[in-house]
Each structure stands twice: as C-alpha cells, then as structure tokens.
Amino acid sequence: MSRVPMPFYAGDVSALAQALRRGxxxxxxxxxHVEMLNLLVKSVGYRNFQHFKAEFDARRTMEPPETQTAEVDAKRVKRVVRLFDEQARLTRWPKKYSERLLCLWVLWSRIAPRRDYNEAEIGALLEQHHLFADHALLRRELADHHMVERTSDGSRYRRMETPPPAEAVEVFRHLR
Incomplete structure (x- = not known):
C-alpha cells in the first residue's frame, strides 16, 4: 500500500519552534515517532496526530481528484452570481451548502495571499465585501473550510493557498 503524503503547514515557524522546545x-x-508527530501537530492547533490525519482524510475525500476534469454546473454558477450586487458584494447568505461554498471562494479570492491579518483587519475586509452584516459568520466559515488558517486564539488569520474549484473560477470570471 502506497503512502499518501500529508502536507504540514505552520503559519509561524517561531511558534512551532517554541512549542517543540517546550514539549x-x-x-x-x-x-x-508518534509522540513527535503529536508535538508537531499540536503546535499548529490540532489535538493530536489522529485529529490532523482525520482532517486531512476528510479534505482529501471532498476534493475532486486532479486527474478528473471538474464539470461546471452553469445553473449553480448563475444562481451564485445573482447573490452579488453591482460592486460584487455578497447581498445575502445562501441556504444551499454548495452555493455557500462558492460564495466563500469569492471572499477567499479577496484576501491577500501570504499576508497575516489580525481579527479586526480580516473582519473589516469581509465587511467591505458583503451587505448582511455578519463578518463573524464569514470568518468562521472560511476557517472551518480551511480557506484561511487561524491561530488557536483567533488573533491571526492567513489565506490558505489552495486552488479553487472550477465552478468558483467561473463565478470569479462572471463577477469581474
């Protein structure tokens, strides 16, 4: 059985070093070996290595295989585009999960890559891009879907560099 590599990302290498030293x-x-794995993943906010592996496996099963060409649901794209106003601000939070996810990708695209934000900055950025006054919901959803990484205390946020799905790219194209 071949091993699937599990990428490990630490937003702050200094915090990682301090946590390892303390451990x-x-x-x-x-x-x-397992104790060392636990030390590493605990330093970036997981409970233990099993928690890290379970999150990795769940994300991997949700993502389409790279070899597969993703189909774009034009009707869904059209419905999602209608959720944005003329300035491309999200007007309301959709009920359907698939539409919510595409809206989150649009918001993700507006977060600068490789930049740390504090809670107030990420909140202000999200406030600029939606009209229903619930930036905390959006911030939580982005973190829960691993589109942004946040520290365990919620003081720092950073966009995760993950390729968006084909439908999200199509929504970006329509909103430009």
Missing part, C-alpha cells in the same frame, strides 16, 4: 523539555525521555 521536548517536558518529556522525560526522547519522544518516539
């Missing part, structure tokens, strides 16, 4: 100092002996 090694508290260990009575040199940590074993």
């Amino acid at each position: 090694l100092r508290e260990a009575e002996t040199v940590p074993g």
Whole structure:
C-alpha cells in the first residue's frame, strides 16, 4: 500500500519552534515517532496526530481528484452570481451548502495571499465585501473550510493557498 503524503503547514515557524522546545523539555525521555508527530501537530492547533490525519482524510475525500476534469454546473454558477450586487458584494447568505461554498471562494479570492491579518483587519475586509452584516459568520466559515488558517486564539488569520474549484473560477470570471 502506497503512502499518501500529508502536507504540514505552520503559519509561524517561531511558534512551532517554541512549542517543540517546550514539549521536548517536558518529556522525560526522547519522544518516539508518534509522540513527535503529536508535538508537531499540536503546535499548529490540532489535538493530536489522529485529529490532523482525520482532517486531512476528510479534505482529501471532498476534493475532486486532479486527474478528473471538474464539470461546471452553469445553473449553480448563475444562481451564485445573482447573490452579488453591482460592486460584487455578497447581498445575502445562501441556504444551499454548495452555493455557500462558492460564495466563500469569492471572499477567499479577496484576501491577500501570504499576508497575516489580525481579527479586526480580516473582519473589516469581509465587511467591505458583503451587505448582511455578519463578518463573524464569514470568518468562521472560511476557517472551518480551511480557506484561511487561524491561530488557536483567533488573533491571526492567513489565506490558505489552495486552488479553487472550477465552478468558483467561473463565478470569479462572471463577477469581474
């Protein structure tokens, strides 16, 4: 059975080093393989390695395989585009999950890559791009769908660099 590589991302290498140092100092002996994995993933906000692996497996099953060409549902794209006004601001939060996800991708596209935001900055950015006055909902949804990474205390946010699905790209094209 071949191993599937699990990418590991630490938003702050200094915090990672501090957490590892603290964990090694508290260990009575040199940590074993699994203990070391637990130290690593705990430093970026997971409970343990099993939690990290479960999240990875769940994300992988939700993403279409790279070899498969993704079909675009033109009706869904049209419905989602209608959720935005002339300035491409989201007018309301849709009821359907598939439409919500596409709206989140639009908001994701407006977050600058490789830039850290504090909670107020990400809130202000999201406020500019929607009209229903619930930036906290949007911020939470972006984090829950792993489109942004946030520290465990919620003080820092950073866009996760993941290729958007074909339908989201089609929505971007219509909103330009």
